[in-house]
Amino acid sequence: MTLPKRLYFTLDKAAVELGCDIADIIHFAANGYVNLCIKVVTQDNTFANKPLPEWHTDLAIDVEKFHDWISEYFLLENMKYSLSPEGVFLAQDDTTYEFVNDFLKVKSSVNFWVEKESQKIWKYEVSPVSIKGLLQIPFKWIYNSEFSLLDGGAIIIKAFQVPESNSSYPIVGRFSHDNTLFHTDFVAVDVLAGGALRCGPSNFIKRDEPVEVYLNDFLITVDEIDRLKGLKKGNSEKGHDFNPNVSGASDIDNPKSLAVYAGLITSLIAMISDTKDVDINKISPVRLKEILTVTASKKGIEFPDIHPQTLAKYLGRERSSR
Structure with a gap:
């Protein structure tokens, strides 16, 4: 059996x-x-x-x-x-x-x-x-x-x-x-x-x-x-000690780094002429992604397929609301 x-x-x-x-x-x-x-x-x-x-x-x-x-x-x-x-x-x-x-x-x-x-x-x-x-x-x-x-x-x-x-x-x-x-x-x-x-x-x-x-x-x-x-x-x-590669051990997402990202990304978005009338602090991440994707397409730039929650995270938004 x-x-x-x-x-x-x-x-x-x-x-x-x-x-x-x-x-x-x-x-x-x-x-x-x-x-x-x-x-x-x-x-x-x-x-x-x-x-x-x-x-x-x-x-x-x-x-x-x-x-x-x-x-x-x-x-x-x-x-x-x-x-x-x-x-x-x-x-x-x-x-x-x-x-x-x-x-x-x-x-x-x-x-x-x-x-x-x-x-x-x-x-x-x-x-x-x-x-x-x-x-x-x-x-x-x-x-x-x-x-x-x-x-x-x-x-x-x-x-x-x-x-x-x-x-x-x-x-x-x-x-x-x-x-x-x-x-x-x-x-x-x-x-x-x-x-x-x-x-x-x-x-x-x-x-x-x-x-x-x-x-x-x-x-x-x-x-x-x-x-x-x-x-x-x-x-x-290969004659090496058992020491597998560390995965997922990055500290890139510590609170201090996230705060810097939020300020930097918000400032960069505000510099885009097509988004000057957009209140980045109020608009939802889903809608913001759509606006940025369309704006990038108009300028012949490939915008990354980022998930709205990931975008929200780096904007310093509350995690429970996307």
């Missing part, structure tokens, strides 16, 4: 798989060489669609795909529009969507505003309704408590990330019944696969009490195990 492949391992089993000990794995994780997770199962508000008050997420949706979907299922022209503080007519509504991969399922409520003239998404807010599965721990939390963890102590964590899954559809494991493209197709690719938000992101934040995590709580995904096995083999064949 062939057993199914494990999707994740406890540290003792991972150490056997990798031919090292638990202290090695914690050291690798503390220095950003491997990602560790914990399992989280929140109170299920799925049927009520009530946001979890203790959790916040900056998990972005793909605005264009989301707009195509609401255009099909909502009568945008019949929505109730009213004059907003931004000086445009907006209508508000809400829906839900689910992000699913092999390790995690998150159901979220999406409040969105549509601009009357363009009938496009003006802004949106995402609130988690339920979280089930593995959440990845940013390596800095482990680094700060590397040795106390090994001595039986706990680390206190408030910020978590989405664990990457290397497998393609269909999804396997606990969430295999969620093989619906509609779900994950809304999640912005640059959030999950090397975009700007991968530089130390906090896709989920615990608003109230932080989570206490002990050594026995850690899990490591099969994707991380396979990656480490490959790196270990490659380095040993």
Whole structure:
């Protein structure tokens, strides 16, 4: 009989798989060489669609795909529009969507505003309704408590990330019944696969009490195990010590840098003649991206396909409002 492949391992089993000990794995994780997770199962508000008050997420949706979907299922022209503080007519509504991969399922409520003239998404807010599965721990939390963890102590964590899954559809494991493209197709690719938000992101934040995590709580995904096995083999064949490349360890997104970016980008946009009448501090990132894209096209300049949330981030905007 062939057993199914494990999707994740406890540290003792991972150490056997990798031919090292638990202290090695914690050291690798503390220095950003491997990602560790914990399992989280929140109170299920799925049927009520009530946001979890203790959790916040900056998990972005793909605005264009989301707009195509609401255009099909909502009568945008019949929505109730009213004059907003931004000086445009907006209508508000809400829906839900689910992000699913092999390790995690998150159901979220999406409040969105549509601009009357363009009938496009003006802004949106995402609130988690339920979280089930593995959440990845940013390596800095482990680094700060590397040795106390090994001595039986706990680390206190408030910020978590989405664990990457290397497998393609269909999804396997606990969430295999969620093989619906509609779900994950809304999640912005640059959030999950090397975009700007991968530089130390906090896709989920615990608003109230932080989570206490002990050594026995850690899990490591099969994707991380396979990656480490490959790196270990490659380095040993070259005669090098096991020292895989650090990924996602950039401090480019620290608060001081972000404040500088916000001032610089706002000033540069204000210098563009086509945007001199645009109030950058009031306009939504979605609309600002459209204006900049059109302006660049007129001048024969290729404007990067930046996600509105990434743009909002570097403008110093509140993360919950895009």
